[in-house]
Amino acid sequence: MNASLLLVVTLAISGGPGAGPPRHHVDDKKSTKKPPGRRPALSKRWRRAYPAIEDPAARALLGRALRAARPRLGSPRTPVRDVALRLSHPRPGRSALRRGFRLTEINDLGRGAFTIYLSVPPGDPAFEGQLVHEALHLLEPRLRDVYFEGLITLVSEKIFAELGLDWRPWKDHFARDGDPLYARAFEMMKELEEIAGERAVLTLLDFTARHDAAEAGAPYDTLRIDVDRWIVSLPAAARSGVRAAIMRHFSRIEAIRSRKHPDCAFARPSPAAQPEARSRSE
Numbered sequence: 001m002n003a004s005l006l007l008v009v010t011l012a013i014s015g016g017p018g019a020g021p022p023r024h025h026v027d028d029k030k031s032t033k034k035p036p037g038r039r040p041a042l043s044k045r046w047r048r049a050y051p052a053i054e055d056p057a058a059r060a061l062l063g064r065a066l067r068a069a070r071p072r073l074g075s076p077r078t079p080v081r082d083v084a085l086r087l088s089h090p091r092p093g094r095s096a097l098r099r100g101f102r103l104t105e106i107n108d109l110g111r112g113a114f115t116i117y118l119s120v121p122p123g124d125p126a127f128e129g130q131l132v133h134e135a136l137h138l139l140e141p142r143l144r145d146v147y148f149e150g151l152i153t154l155v156s157e158k159i160f161a162e163l164g165l166d167w168r169p170w171k172d173h174f175a176r177d178g179d180p181l182y183a184r185a186f187e188m189m190k191e192l193e194e195i196a197g198e199r200a201v202l203t204l205l206d207f208t209a210r211h212d213a214a215e216a217g218a219p220y221d222t223l224r225i226d227v228d229r230w231i232v233s234l235p236a237a238a239r240s241g242v243r244a245a246i247m248r249h250f251s252r253i254e255a256i257r258s259r260k261h262p263d264c265a266f267a268r269p270s271p272a273a274q275p276e277a278r279s280r281s282e
Contacts (some may be wrong), residue, residue, distance in 0.1 A: 040144075047105075047115060049094040053085040058131060062116075065135040068159045068281040072202050077140045079112030083133075102130055104137040109220045114138060125169040132165075140223065144211055146257055146266035147225040150185030151204050153254075154193065157186075161274040181256045188249040195241040198235055207233065208270045211265050224265035231269055243269045 062083065066076075089095040100119045107113040116134045119127045136152035137143075160167040174183035193201045207230040211222040227246070231239050246269050257266050 041267045046097065047084075047086070047107075049090045049097055050086040050088055050117065051091055053087055053118065053122065058085060058122050058127075061131055062135050063129060064118065064163060065132045065159055066138065068162050069136055069139060069155060072155055072158070073136070073139050073205050076138055078109055078142070080114070080138050081112035081194075082107075082114070083138065086115055086117050087121055088119050102134065104134050104141055107143050108222070109141070114141060126173075128165050129156065129160070129167075129170045132159055140205060140208065142220055143205075143208065144222050144224045145225045145262050146181065146185050146253060147189075147204055147227060147266055149182055149264070150189035152199065153182055153186040154189045154201070181253065181261055184249060184253045184256065188246065188253065190256070191244055191245045191249075195245055196234055196238045200238065203233065204230055206230075227267050227269050243271070 013121050057220045062085070066080075072094050088101045088103070089099045101117060102119055103115075103117040104116065105115040107115055116131070118127065118130045118134065120130065131195060133152060136155060139152075140148070157170075159165075160170075173179070174186060189201065204225055208223040209226040209229075211224040231242055234242060250266075250268055254266060254268075257264055
């Protein structure tokens with residue numbers, strides 16, 4: 001691993017089923033009560049209620065995934081120095097806490113400290129897919145966006161092929177409509193790749209903007225994909241096809257997002273958007 005990307009991965013374990021990708025949250029050190037249902041881990045106190053995953057192979061896979069992502073999506077946009085892995089099944093005696101979730105939690109953005117929660121232990125067929133997907137969230141942990149979820153699921157499939165991992169459990173999972181938001185976003189992204197090409201789709205991560213629905217009082221801005229600026233950056237011949245493809249998927253994805261993932265952005269492309277195409281958030 002590149003020396004600039006120091007990963008200190010701490011880990012532990014407990015069983016449990018589950019499959020599919022995640023959401024993010026900031027550490028809230030003032031939380032002293034049980035976290036609400038949509039905020040599974042909000043403080044060091046609650047974090048310790050979830051066992052760490054102590055598996056050298058998991059630590060190695062996290063590093064391999066980030067290295068494989070670099071030629072496609074670049075380096076992490078914020079420091080990544082300390083990544084803890086935890087199983088999202090509370091220790092005995094903490095049964096009231098939420099369980100079985102997948103999450104990339106920002107503990108300290110400036111210090112580069114994160115916690116990744118996985119719903120299954122090493123050895124489960126879903127474990128590698130969950131870990132690779134969550135690792136890719138570290139490339140821009142402030143992003144909460146359906147396009148980004150689709151993009152990193154697409155890149156996860158490519159990384160699986162490169163690392164010789166078996167993508168079939170995830171292909172079957174999505175075919176059964178498991179994790180429908182991610183399945184639909186993945187399907188949309190594959191269609192966009194066919195229209196615009198792999199290189200163009202991978203540039204999505206270069207077009208971010210502040211998320212309008214960012215949490216009040218959060219110590220960092222949450223981000224969304226600025227899909228209009230991205231579309232304008234594409235070759236003229238691809239723009240109308242890309243817009244049309246997104247709109248074919250939009251209503252179905254938006255119905256799922258608004259109901260189950262309201263904190264995740266998903267912008268409808270403007271039919272005649274003419275913003276200046278400049279990369280990176282401003």
